[in-house]
Amino acid sequence: DQQVKQNSPSLxxxxxxxxxxxxxxxxxxxxxxxxxxxxxxxxxxxxxxxxSIKDKNEDGRFTVFLNKSAKHLSLxxxxxxxxxxxxxxCAASGSDSWGKFQFGAxxxxxxxP
Amino acid sequence: GAVVSxxxxxxxxxxxxSVKIECRSLDFQATTMFWYRQFPKQSLMLMATSNExxxxxxxxxxxxxxxxxxHASLTLSTLTVTSAHPxxxxxxxxxxxxxxxxxxxxxxxxxxxxxx
Numbered sequence: 202d203q204q205v206k207q208n209s210p211s212l213x214x215x216x217x218x219x220x221x222x223x224x225x226x227x228x229x230x231x232x233x234x235x236x237x238x239x240x241x242x243x244x245x246x247x248x249x250x251x252x253s254i255k256d257k258n259e260d261g262r263f264t265v266f267l268n269k270s271a272k273h274l275s276l277x278x279x280x281x282x283x284x285x286x287x288x289x290x291c292a293a294s295g296s297d298s299w300g301k302f303q304f305g306a307x308x309x310x311x312x313x314p
Numbered sequence: 315g316a317v318v319s320x321x322x323x324x325x326x327x328x329x330x331x332s333v334k335i336e337c338r339s340l341d342f343q344a345t346t347m348f349w350y351r352q353f354p355k356q357s358l359m360l361m362a363t364s365n366e367x368x369x370x371x372x373x374x375x376x377x378x379x380x381x382x383x384x385h386a387s388l389t390l391s392t393l394t395v396t397s398a399h400p401x402x403x404x405x406x407x408x409x410x411x412x413x414x415x416x417x418x419x420x421x422x423x424x425x426x427x428x429x430x
Contacts, residue, residue: 233416244320244407244421245358252416290358292419300346300411302419306357 204228205293207305215313220278222308224291227272231293235302236265236276239288248289249276281312317341318410320422328430329400335393335425337364337408343388344410348419349381352405364391364408398429 206225214220222236232253237245251258251265251274258265264277278285288309292302319338327333337347347364362383363371370383380402382394391410395402405426409419 235418237421242323242405242424242426244318244409244423247418247420250416250418300348300419301360301363302348303360304358 203306204231205291205303205305207289207291207308209308210306211309211311213311213313214281216283217280220276220281220285220310220312222276222278222289222291222310224274224276224305225272226274226293226303228293228295228303229272230295230297231303232296233294234265234267234274235292235294236263237290237292238285239290239307245290278310281310283312283314286310286312317420318408318422320408320425322425323423324426324428326428326430327398330397331429333395333398333427335395335406335408335427337391337393337410337422339389339410339420342410342412344391345388345413347385347391347408347410349383349391349393350407350409352407352424358407361393364393366391395427398427400429403427403429 235250236248239245249260249263267274288307290307291305294302321336345366349361350358361376364383364385366385372378385391407424409421411417411419
């Protein structure tokens with residue numbers, strides 16, 4: 202039972218434009234969310250997080266938005282750069298399962314010149 | 315720099331061999347570490363939670379006798395794939411977080427296991 206879903210397996214965006222990655226979850230107990238970036242044959246690298254008490258968190262070019270009522274979060278990357286080309290995973294955890302994260306299937310982002 | 319180190323990064327071995335993978339937290343003590351498995355073009359699948367000084371907690375469907383986990387110190391957890399077969403070929407990744415609430419997991423670089 203997939204509790205975290207990334208319905209877009211891939212996204213192509215032009216350099217300089219905005220990349221928007223979406224993630225949906227089903228478990229209402231989730232209260233902490235992360236975005237990771239992953240290159241082939243490497244472990245995921247933490248990008249940005251958000252807890253359920255906030256609806257937005259910003260760090261440089263990366264902004265995560267959380268809509269708790271819709272059980273939806275999104276990651277905005279602006280402006281997109283060629284080095285952003287990677288697979289992006291969203292992950293969620295609940296206070297009832299501290300440290301254990303459920304991951305989405307990932308979205309492959311390709312930033313074209 | 316890296317906060318979680320995983321070794322080896324790539325293993326190729328014959329069917330029936332047991333393979334040990336190490337995961338170390340480099341600048342903090344981790345009472346809990348996690349082991350994941352990833353198949354090509356699929357999500358990270360949590361296999362088990364490694365608990366320092368006690369037995370690991372395995373997710374449903376993961377054979378504990380097949381995937382032995384030892385967390386003997388606060389900075390080291392090991393995963394041993396026993397009597398590995400070709401279907402065990404996969405990308406294994408460990409993670410750990412600082413023992414503070416709502417901290418992100420930091421991942422090792424993963425181990426590519428290929429069983430011939």
